[in-house]
Amino acid sequence: MRILVTGGAGFIASHIVDRLIAEQHEVCIVDNLSTGKQENINPAAIFYNLDIRSEHVLEVFEDFNPQIVIHHAAQISVAHSVSDPSLDASININGTINILDCCYKTGVRKIIYASSAAVYGYPEELPVEESAKLSPLSPYGLSKLTPEFYIQLYSNLHGLKYTILRYSNAYGERQDPRGEGGVISIFLDNLLTQKEIQIHGDGTQTRDFIYVKDIVNANIAALTKGENCIVNISTQTEISVKELFEMMCKILEIDASPKYMDERVGDIKYSSLSNRQARSILGWTSQFTLYQGLKETINYYQNICV
Ligand SMILES: NC(=O)c1ccc[n+]([C@@H]2O[C@H](COP(=O)([O-])OP(=O)(O)OC[C@H]3O[C@@H](n4cnc5c(N)ncnc54)[C@H](O)[C@@H]3O)[C@@H](O)[C@H]2O)c1
Incomplete structure (x- = not known):
């Protein structure tokens, strides 16, 4: 498949890119290297050093014509989101809207979105289920949650398929x-x-610490499963x-x-996040x-x- 990965020079998505390439997919990365690193970029991937908010992203989509988009580019610092919520919202919310627009305009079939446990806030019950109250405690939590609604809206309006993966604390x-x-x-x-x-x-x-290779497996499962679902990815x-x-x-x-x-x-x-849905919907378990x-x-x- 032709898969466009945003944030593919960063920690999590660079591992996803490596796996996609090992599985013979064609991969294109959009990343502005703000926190990502050149050395993380798999040389077999096409790389565009570009901000996800840029109007030139559409040209990349038109050239590469992806079937699937795996969207990980984001401002990920909670502290920065508190000190500069406008920048945080601009990257995480407006950036995602730009990516969604490009998906719609170029006929992308599906988007896989990296969301976060930060969308929940203080847990009322553990482990936290996907249906729990959404009450972010930081601008970052809110700027990760808002795109979830845009994604669902684009799905309703334009038929874009999606899987939203809410990761617990990642490491690796x-x-x-x-x-x-x-x-x-x-x-x-x-x-x-x-x-x-x-x-x-x-x-x-x-x-609840989740290893990056488990996250990679969840993204691979989401290529073919979990249509229009929101799923926690965690060890529970x-x-x-x-x-x-x-x-x-x-x-x-x-x-x-x-x-x-x-x-x-x-x-x-x-x-701790429940991974019941990940097991039943994606057939995924933490390895x-x-x-x-x-x-x-x-x-x-x-x-x-x-
Ligand atoms: N690390 C975690 O524990 C964790 C937990 C839950 C969710 N997530 C989500 O997973 C995703 C990846 O996180 P990570 O830990 O790998 O972070 P990271 O900072 O290593 O990766 C983010 C990548 O996005 C790129 N980027 C940032 N702003 C950009 C912009 N405006 N345009 C283009 N590229 C841009 C960065 O250069 C970087 O390569 C993020 O969406 C994050 O919210 C991470």
Whole structure:
């Protein structure tokens, strides 16, 4: 298939591109390299260094004529979304509308959209089902949620098919610890460079960490399944930040202690997404335990650090 991937120079979508190319798909990437990296770009993909809000994106769609679009380009920093909500909305909302317009104008069959657990806000029940209340706590959460409605509207108006994947906390190779890196990439970077590890609160807060290769599998499943569905992609397993830290130290064979800081205002205490729908609709299951995913990720970082 001809598949256009936005954000394909970034952490998650570069892994998706690699897999699509390994499976003999023709791939075109649109990415402005704002957080993405040239070295993540698979050389077998056609690459356009372009902002998803640009009017030139339509020319790319006309040239490449994709059948499927996998949309991952986004402003992903919660902190930046709070300090500059207009820019966040411009990229995540207006950028997605531009991509949807291009899909409609060039007859794209389906869009797969990377959404986030951030659309839910404080969970009322765990694990959070897709039908739970949508009440984002940050401009980022809202700018990831709003495109979901645009996508459904384009589907109703123009027949564009979609699968919306709401990821829990992602981790894995190529995640940048400097930007809005997830806690795992930040811990790992600090542990490998012998910097202090800071944990906000008492470390009993829990998260549901999903390995990037599991996310890739979900996107591959969504190429042919999950038509017009919204699906969480998660392990449905809670682990505390303290336990995570201990597991990472064990794999690294490091004896370290974290520094406990004040709790951050607004932080969610317990988080886990139900993956029941992903299993039944996409036939997808998480293949990697946190321990396995961490081992692969740690191996990767140890190899690039030597
Ligand atoms: N990392 C997570 O834990 C997580 C969780 C839930 C959802 N997501 C979603 O997954 C997607 C990918 O996230 P990631 O962690 O790989 O982030 P990332 O920053 O590594 O990737 C985003 C990519 O989009 C590109 N980009 C940003 N703004 C752009 C613009 N205006 N025009 C063109 N390209 C632009 C960046 O250069 C980068 O390559 C995002 O949509 C994010 O909201 C991520």
